[in-house]
Amino acid sequence: MPRYIAIADKPGLTAEAFSEALDRTGKWRFAKRAWIVKAYCVLDPGKLVIECEAQDKRQFTEWLDANGWSTPDVQRVDFVQEAGEVWPMRS
């Protein structure tokens, strides 16, 4: 499945709001074939970086919208480096 990354500026973001959006399986695995891989939260100034795997980009943007984290900056990822390995992302 494709990997997407969203970068959003959300001033006023709180730890509670971030946790509440992701605190159980059904929230971060929000569809049978769509889930949040990793999410970064910077409280001040309020920035989110969220990785998602989904069959369709729209699934991810709808999830962002539902959490009040809409952003035009959602991109498809080509490569990931983690733990010393570079991984090509599948289409």
Place this chain on the structure above:
Amino acid sequence: MMAIPVEQLLTLGPDGMLKHDETPNVEQLRNAKQTYFEDVNVGDDLPRYVHRLSAPELARWCITMENTHRLHYDLAHAHNHDNLPGALFHGTWRMSIISKWLKDWSLPDGWFWKASWQVREMVTANETIALWGKVIDKQEYGKYGVVHVEFGMVNEEGWEGAPGAASVALPYRGGEPVPYPFTPPDA
């Protein structure tokens, strides 16, 4: 004690579910009170086992089973190579948990005879899972009775991960233990 209905359990959230775990400890198993064939009625719920499986526990099961597939313990590989939501709970561990649960229920003088089930859904580390089981039929034979059960293993969202059916032989009250080695009634 009647197990909490699974539908009600799922309303409690992951932490609330864990409070209803009825998994017996070793001492309780050693002193298990026999469930007799006459004690069981169609529609009864089996004891509720609720688990939350951590990443180290998944790794320990890999070691136990000598199963070194990285999707069970290497999160980076699971994410980036296998495109999975996380390190996955093993199908063989589900088998083990189900077998233990049915064996525990029949102790000390009954016998978990047979079961079949499917492995469905991806369960990842830190999810909460609950075993559910319901008696759907019971049959009397010469020296023991057989109780038929349908069961499953749901996660905190109610996603069914192991739908199946089992047959458990239980002694009659005042009767003899189920013979060992076990001989199926139709053998």
